[in-house]
Every structure is written in C-alpha cells, then in structure tokens.
Amino acid sequence: MDISRHWRNRKQRYRLVGEVCPHCGAKLFPPRDVCPHCGMEAKTVETLVGTGTVYAFTTVRQAPSDFAEQSPYVVALISLDDGPMLTAQLTDLGDVEPYVGMRVEMVTRKLRNADDERGLIIYGYKFRPVLERALA
C-alpha cells in the first residue's frame, strides 16, 4: 500500500488545490510548477471552484483490479469553470443520464478500497450533477 503517495496528494484530492501562474494568470490543475501556457515558473497556490461541464463521458465495463468491485462506473473529462480539464468519475447520478455539456460540481467520495489488510480507504473528488437547490 503506497500510503505516502495518496497522503501527499490530499489537498488536490479533497479540495482541488491547484496553482495560478503569476505571469500569465492561467490556472493549473493538477499543480505542475511550470506553466504549460507561458513556460514560466508557477507555484502560487490556488484552490479551484469545483464546478464545470462534462466534455465527454464513458461507462467502464472492464475495470482494473482496484476498481473491479465498482464496475460498471462512469468516468468523464470535465472542463472546469476555472479553465483546466480533469479526469474524474461521475457520481450521484440516480436516474439521470449524463450528457455532453452537463453541469457538474465536485464532491468528496470514496475512490476505492486500498489493497490493504487494515481496511484503508482512498477518498478523492468525483463530480455530480449540479443540484437544483444550488441553482435557486
């Protein structure tokens, strides 16, 4: 079990902590310290808003062993309102069929059980349809 790898990424997983480039203003997620847009150093911490739209989605029916018990599940590319795109699962869909352009928001959910006899669980971001009451 690679605990330190998951612990190290906790700010990204739980709060979408990325970076903003002090030179060109681009927001970066995941953090990468060198701005891909202007090539300058970009280490200024910035927490992203966590809302966005679905760019594309698919249902995974042949899952890797770590995700086998969740299969089938929906994974998507999400264009964040802050600018970057990320990969995340869609959750809390209920009877809602996802669609390209669907408005979604970040929530914290269980990503998977760690392959660990102590029963550790890895949490992180997933995205759900934006709730009606949030819009009101």
Add this chain to the structure above:
Amino acid sequence: MDDIVITGIGFTPVGEHWEVSLRELATDAALKAMQESGGLRPQAVYVANQYAPVLSRQANVGVLVADFIGLHDVEAATVEAGGASGMMALRAAYLAVASGEADVALALGVEKSTDRVGPDVETALSVVLDADYEAEHGLTPAAQAALLMQRYIHEYNAERAAFAAFPVLAHRNAVGNPAAMFRRAIKESTYHRATMLSDPLNLFDAAPLADGAAAVLVARRSVLPPEMPQPLVRIAGFGIANDTLALHDRDDPLDFAAVRSSVESACKRANCSLEEVDFFELYDAFSIYVPLILEAAGFAPRGEGWKMGQDGSLELDGKLPILTMGGLKARGNPGGATGLYQVAEAVMQLRGQAGDNQIPNARRALVQSLSGPASLAATTILEPAP
C-alpha cells in the same frame, strides 16, 4: 552521411503463446533477424518492452535478452516509451550506428502479456496513464479512447457505424499475414454485435494485447559486404514528438498534435512530401485513433478522417493503404514489440515480400507508433536502399 540500413528482420507469430517464455520469444525473433543479415552480430542491443516488470516480474529485459541470444560484452538496455517502445528501440539502434558508436545494432521488441489474465491485465495496461490523476480515478486506456470517440462523434457529427470500416479493413488484410493473431475477415454486422467495452467503444474497436517478439537489425551501409542475403531498406528519416501525458491536460484533446509534428519532421529529414508516401503503417490501438491520426498527419481535413474509411482509399489498392498486414487490431498488439512489427511489415512491402498483401511499386513507407493518445508520436520513413 552514410546510409543507415535495415539488413534483417525477424518475428514470431502474434498470439497467445502459453508454452513460450519472454526470453524464448525474443531469441526466436533475434536469431531470424541475424540470420537474414548473413550472421552480422550487433555491438548494441536495445530491447523494447512495456509490461514485463508488472506482468512477468522481470525488469532489466535488455540484459536478459542479450544474454539469452548469446551476446555478451555488448551494450544492452531496455527501452520503454509506452506503445512507442518498439519504435524508440529502433531510434536508439539508429542513433548508435549513425553516431559511429556501433557498426551494427539490434532493435528488438518483446511482450509476454499472457503471464496474467483478467483484471490484473487491465491494471497493467493502466500504468501507461498518469497514475495520480487518471488511473486513480478508474480511467483505463480503452475508456480514454471511448472519451475521444464520444467527443469526436459529438463535435463532427460523424456516423458511429462508420468506425466499423477500420477493424473490418484490418481483419481483411490480416488474412494474408501468416503471423497475424486473427487471420479471418469479419463482417460489419459482426462488428455491430460486439460486446461493449466502454461506451461507445466496443470489443472490435480495441486491438487485442498479445504475445510476440520482433527484431530489426540496423547497420551503416559502409561496413557491410557488397552482397547481402536480403535487399536493404534505408531509414530515410525519423521524427519524434511528445505531448502531455494526460489527455485532460490538452487544450484540444481531438488534436493529435504530436502526430502532426513528428510526421512533418520525418518528411523534412527524408526530403519528401506526404503525396510521395506510398503506404502508412499507423497505430490503430483503438479505431478512433485512425481518423485522429489521418487528420493530424495531414491526410484528411479535421473532422473528416472517418470518411476515408468509406471511400476505399485506405485499401491495399487505394491511394493510401494502411494496416497492410492487419495492423494492431488483427495482427495483434504485442505491446513493446508492436512498433517493430510495424517496421518489419513495412520492410516486407518495400522488399516486395508481402505475398498476397503486396502493394505494387511500394517505394516509400511512413511508419508511426504512438504511446497512449499520441502522448508520444514516433515516426520513421523507410525506402529501398538505392
């Protein structure tokens, strides 16, 4: 500069070789390539492999292979660049002989993917993704291709049914390839009935991971005796370019920018234009890659690559034959070896040894391997040596 030439090729049939080990596959391919080269012995060995550390608990594959093909006191190392590993091993061999550090170098690719089965294999396949930001969210290479396919259809109003053309073509061409994994043609109706892997991508949209080994021996022309057993094929140019590893880090995921860049630089180095290319061995790990590659390379306008599957232009007698021996889809995809199968098949076409699948007057081949969704594009241009 002295021409860098391919003197010999060798490969095993692609498939599920339960009774054969990683080292035996590699040895078989290497010995055939050395025999085709009149017994030339390389001073450097570059071995492409993607999954042995995960699937076979074996790293240091370069040394293992050199050892078991009876080469000692030579330079030997593994080359890993995802799906482009085989082409990057050829690149390493090319640079070794072009620089004069070696006279003869061996590029060999080997994969033993049937050492595990089921979800363990899906796990292994996902190691090519961004571990923290893609794989940890349950993404797989097939799901990633499905995302591209859905968005492609959405943006360009492409017909979902039109994607059948690429696997149908691959399977038809594999009938004439004795080394192919699936030597039977499929009907369009078979394609449309296939099991869904990751909507909208079905089983026939994905090339099967397989076992196999392929070897290509490379030398500077000036060190060779005047008479060689096989016609020589010249490496006229390379072009290699990367993009972001993670698909989500691209401004425009439907633009395979590394493909464009690597094809342009390969053509520049080979001093030829796209119109002068006679056939294109491209990396059809997923059917959606085919239109994205054709568009980025410059063979089709953006959003219209899928139409090339409809008008016959990609067939063996078309204006740009692709996947001439079955491609990844029907010859099979033996991971690290795949790029060297692509090269070996192009060499057979240029030598006039492609049998039933021979393209008349094949004088220039464009060969390209990708890692992931063109996170790396490695392209070479091959010609018969004058």
